[in-house]
Amino acid sequence: MVNDTRARILQAAKTLAESHDAIQGVTISLESVAQAAGLTKPGLMYHFPNKEALMLGLVDHAAQQWHQRLHNHTGSEPAELSAFERHRAYVCVATTAEVSRADYWIFSDALYHPTLAASWDGYLGPWFDTTGLGASARGLLTTARFCADGAWMSEATGVFPADDLAEVRRHALALVDSAETPQEETSQKETTQEVEA
Known part of the structure; x- marks a missing residue:
């Protein structure tokens, strides 16, 4: 009750x-x-x-919902997945989730009230963890996440939404694939392409 x-x-x-x-x-x-x-x-x-407790409750609830969406998508906790699997899940969920202006407001309010950021860090931090990866892989995964962030925030606010979210998702997932490709293999492909050119 x-x-x-x-x-x-x-x-x-x-x-x-x-x-x-x-x-x-x-x-x-x-x-x-x-x-x-x-x-x-x-x-x-x-x-x-008080109002602060209500806001903390709202943010905690929203962050928990994002965690639950990601868990439902993967069927796993973040610790059971690779960084690449976690980022793929976030890209897919963020580009298909039903979001609203209120979702954006709850998320963005943490910018102005640092105590509200703790819930986002606690629930989503493990999904975005890139510990142990090289700089290139971390950069590509972060870029994919930023694409997904922009997609759901744009949809939520109605400010310059994408004409085709499926295409945004496809490109963001390609960034995750690139991050997962070993750097030596990437370098070899680039060298081969240069020689063929």
Whole structure:
């Protein structure tokens, strides 16, 4: 029952954020969230005693949802996968997930409140880990992730969305494939291409 009420509160807060015409300047109050969730303000404050606790709960819930999407896509925890498998999963999920302006607002709010970043680090950090890889592979994986980040944020905000997300996904996955190709093999291919030219 407690978890159901918390989930209802978080969904109400997200719905309120989504109802704004613009991301910039989104504000929600404990009173407005309580009303949207069908609770009294003291009833809401039993679960989230102040605005910061509510925001922390929202961010934690959103970050956990991204982790769950990635887990559902792969059927595995990040520690059980290679960096390449984890990044492939993120590219696929980020370019197909149903996202909204509220998702973007919850994510971007961490920029202005560092305490909110901890949940993103905790849930998504293991998916983005590139420890032990060379600089080239790390750079390619990060580039693929940035493509996926841009894709879902663009879709969520409606600002310059892609004409064809499938093509964005294909190119981002090609970057992951390039990162996984051993550097010696890549160098040999480049040398062969130069000789043939």
